[in-house]
Amino acid sequence: MDVKGRLKEALEEAVRALGTEAEVSVQAVPEGKAGDYGSPVAFGLAKKLRQNPVAIAKGLLERLELPPGIARAEAVGPYLNFHLDPGPFVEGLVTAPAARPERGEKAIVEHTSVNPNKEAHVGHLRNIVLGDACARILKAAGYAVEVQNYIDDTGRQAAESIFAVSYFGETYDGSEKYDHWLGKLYVRLGQAKETDAETIERGVSETMHRLERGELRGEIEKVLRAQLTTYYALGAEYDLLVWESDIVRSGFLAQALNVLRGSDDVFEATEGKYAGALVMDVSKFLPGLEEPLVVLVRSDGNAMYVAKDIGTQFWKVGLFEGLKFTTFDTQPSGKTLYTSAPEGDPHPDGLTFAHADEIINVIDARQSHPQTIVRTALALTDTAQGFDSSHHLAYEVVTLEGQAMSGRKGVTLAIDTVVDEAKKRARAVVAEKNSDLPSIDTVARQVGVGALRFAMLKSEARRVIDFRWEQALSLQGDSAPYVQYAHARACSILRAAQNAGVGEAGADWSRMGGLEVKLAQELARLPEVVDIAAREFAPHLVAQYCLDVATAWNGFYNHRDASGKPDTQVLKAEPGLREARVALVRRVRETLAAALALLGIEAPEEM
């Protein structure tokens, strides 16, 4: 356990010695106050024990057994403050294991889920990056993670695109990316509806039926594979593609409805405006609704979309089986991508899909209402299994230079375009700053894509993002390049150390001072940040942490003593101190790289 955790336990012990119990919080001491960690625990006890908090702090101090790593404690008014023992603290941090233990629980993250009928645009970018980062964070927190990408291959949009190809008699000639080409036909068809609505409606409707029978799977696959190259370029990968047509054929809907019919709140309406339809009364869970009835199956026998969603969610929870799977692709990392399929194996390569302990659906905030209904359906089952573990990660829209994104008005921007532009702009900067870099294109990609991802992740999901080139691709300030640069700087020092034959052996930890402690304290926060970010599904906490570490490291690097001379140099430090600092810088590098990796951002060694 880390020093902070041990300190907390020691404090809890001291509180028990006073004959009571309390939640103990330990936090970093504000700038300018005595000590490194502090606790306001005496405040809470004051009321309970009917004593002055200052006196309680003193009492705790007398009963406190200091854990290793803490040099001394003092009472600052009602606060208890602790001074770290620099040597043991820094040494302990530098040698602490980086990985978190497995929890033995499984999490499903569903993200991307772009309609397979056109190229993905910046609105989708936020979904992909957010979901991908969440998956990485959950994995780091010890979950077994399954990333799903839902393919709505029976929807109207897919049908329109596919029908447009034959309607206009076009053939794909490979001169542009397939999804872009198809997207243009989709837009063209929308315009053609104004003059030829009837023919188009008939054609689209027929195409939808063929899609449901799975006859056009190959057509969907073509778009899907083109879209996947976009996601791969962003660094996102998946475990499983879940096709809606497979869901429909698998009988999930019927199974889900069977489960639900056992509830008193699901019934066939016999009167009112929903007569003849199968409805669900959600009023017990969503009080105050004007219309507490939700239609699951229309009176004409057709299921509503939300009913399919319910079926899929029941499957994720593990309420029933029925899908078959096969391999679909080998992703850039070498990881196999599986897909649901009409013919296949329920357990390909011995794997079991679904059956998750936590389910995170990354879907924009406008779909909060249907998502709540899906969750409510889980509450209506006998065991309510999956209700507490179903989470909607709701994110707000991305506007484009202040305008709402709209395919119809042409206010749209493809991810492919943005990624190209990001790489181009990053390349120009890299070339200017470091022209003799051998791997300039690789670095430009890492920096450009990193900047883009960071821009999508640095603030909370529920905040509206206005996409602006200038800000998204900013290579300074609160950005990925700032963090990447800090990482490259650490790498540079470690390279120089290696060339000089300086390693970590022979480190004299007694030489560690306040500057090292402050930096180490920041580095020590990583596991806690991962845990909170995983619990809250909040990648922005990790992004903020990246900035904090980079800032602490840059501050250390540039530090000067009272006379204005650098006093934190590594290689020019005396033997003993030098080796200890090499170890600390190595840990800085690892921490920055690990934190960036949680966001799916690469950390170049030079830039």
Place this chain on the structure above:
RNA sequence: GCACCAGUAGCUCAGCCGGAUAGAGCAGUCGCCUUCUAAGCGAUAGGCCGAGGGUUCGAGUCCUUCCUGGUGCACCA
């Protein structure tokens, strides 16, 4: 109308379970490369944390009323 989300520096945003003097970046001003990467660092300036009431030893954080902005409330997907 009802519900959900947001309102913190000129702009864009952090602020973990309520804790010590509310923090960054951008924009502004002034400094720092003969020293391991200046994509950096330091300093300075900038705040009725939307408004009122309440709970608390302590509120940007919790409760409540209101104001402003966004979104959602179909036998659509």
